[in-house]
């Protein structure tokens with residue numbers, strides 16, 4: 371086994387070249403075996419095995435620095451830098467992260483998780499290097515999908531002014547999670563597949579070389595700014611930006627990769643190496659279905675099928691069905707995704723109403739302003755987006771949607787703890803960052819029927835409105851409670867006295883369990899489904915205060931700026947004599963792991979909440995005139 375010889379960084383340099391192919395094969399088998407057990411980003415990693423090996427052969431880590439865009443493709447890098455044993459606990463609580471982490475290894479120079487940041491970070495590392503008089507190489511590895519993100523272009527624009535070496539590797543597998551979209555993708559496709567171009571180019575060059583002075587003419591043409599130059603130099607887009615273009619090169623040929631990387635090292639200034647790879651390479655199911663194996667659940671290696679069969683519908687399935695119905699009922703309804711048609715459940719809408727479906731690429735900022743434009747033009751846009759990815763579009767939500775009070779619906783998916791992706795992907799800030807924006811309205815459904823009711827309500831609503839729901843299985847309890855959605859109003863589920871639980875969205879399910887436990891030990895307990903986080907239902911708070919000693923707010927969001935703070939503020943401002951306990955997430959990032967474990971870790975599982983309520987209740991003095 372060649373892989374056995376790799377135990378720490380730079381061990382790969384001791385491997386003789388004739389064993390490289392064998393090593394690549396063993397790395398692939400290792401990744402397939404491990405990820406089939408733990409789950410993880412298989413397809414992207416299988417695609418960059420040789421590229422990562424070539425980087426480790428040509429550079430000197432940790433002195434040299436590599437920034438992995440998104441970071442979901444950094445598994446081989448982890449393997450080659452002494453983290454083989456970490457794969458048993460990949461993405462598990464306390465185990466190795468699925469993304470690069472500075473705290474995990476000195477070979478990880480920059481943490482990633484969200485797309486299109488690598489070129490900016492790389493230029494920063496280059497500037498720091500040059501200011502400190504260093505001579506290390508800095509390499510940013512960015513995928514063709516990540517290159518649809520606006521930040522990448524802002525960074526390229528800056529990279530053009532560099533005078534010293536900075537290497538950008540464009541890992542082009544012609545896929546984002548789903549099919550890649552847009553003009554740049556088309557352009558890369560041209561470079562990738564243009565045999566006609568290659569033949570034409572060499573044909574023209576050969577013909578010119580045959581005529582007297584033709585050689586000189588061909589060389590001159592390469593130097594001109596004219597469009598004719600494109601006949602001779604691929605990657606003109608980058609060249610015109612001031613970034614040297616090298617490639618395209620076969621990303622599975624280690625010799626060629628080393629050759630081009632050595633050339634790239636010598637360039638003064640920014641250089642982009644265009645590497646062509648195959649997503650899922652070496653595992654037939656992943657090659658055939660790269661989207662399904664982008665982020666895979668544990669699977670059976672023989673069949674490629676998931677090990678755990680899903681029994682119940684996900685929130686995304688419910689959203690999907692509801693979107694199709696809304697599209698049918700209202701032809702103004704349009705759907706937008708930023709490169710997540712599968713994850714958000716918009717694929718069916720796309721297939722049925724292709725002209726009203728927009729995948730804008732990994733471009734959340736653009737998606738929001740685009741939605742604002744659609745709304746200003748009389749449409750009813752629904753932007754389905756993961757909570758953590760919407761973070762980067764804060765200004766667009768504020769400046770382009772909310773100031774103009776435009777009717778854009780934000781279907782905020784993956785709200786709450788998402789699990790294995792960890793701190794970069796936890797959707798635990800949306801209630802806070804959206805609440806602070808005037809004109810924004812926010813709802814959260816308690817179960818799958820309410821998601822559907824809220825979506826219908828949102829499409830009819832005349833202004834910006836968000837509804838947030840979690841990753842995974844849709845709660846199908848509390849079916850008997852389906853009161854119509856009324857603007858700004860909560861829904862009272864069980865009415866008693868003493869303790870009132872006011873729970874937001876996903877926490878209603880937990881609150882039900884908590885209530886049951888409290889009642890078992892003799893407490894009397896009301897349960898209210900908050901429904902609206904903005905505006906909060908102040909009437910219900912006032913009413914509850916009359917015959918309850920303690921109001922407990924529960925939310926799967928950070929405490930700061932969340933629902934509980936709003937209730938507490940209101941109670942204080944109005945000098946309402948009632949005690950308030952806020953159950954929310956601490957002011958911390960939450961690492962990766964199983965969601966149930968994470969709930970315990972941050973204290974929002976039923977047991978921790980019950981305990982905290984009892985502790986608080988016994989210290990609450992009875993106020994005059996109240997129980």
Ligand SMILES: Cc1ncc(C[n+]2csc(CCOP(=O)(O)OP(=O)(O)O)c2C)c(N)n1
Nearest residue numbers: 414483484485513514515516545546547709
């Ligand atoms: C801001 C942001 N939006 C969306 C995502 C989800 N996402 C992760 S990887 C990915 C596709 C990336 O495609 P590419 O860069 O080509 O890498 P590949 O998976 O093809 O190797 C997307 C959309 C993200 N990580 N960050």
Ligand SMILES: CC(=O)[C@@H](O)[C@H](O)COP(=O)(O)O
Nearest residue numbers: 440442483665713784791841
């Ligand atoms: C790396 C990345 O950002 C995505 O691949 C993400 O992991 C998808 O998450 P879901 O599995 O929740 O769709």
Ligand SMILES: [Mg+2]
Nearest residue numbers: 513514515545
């Ligand atoms: Mg790609």
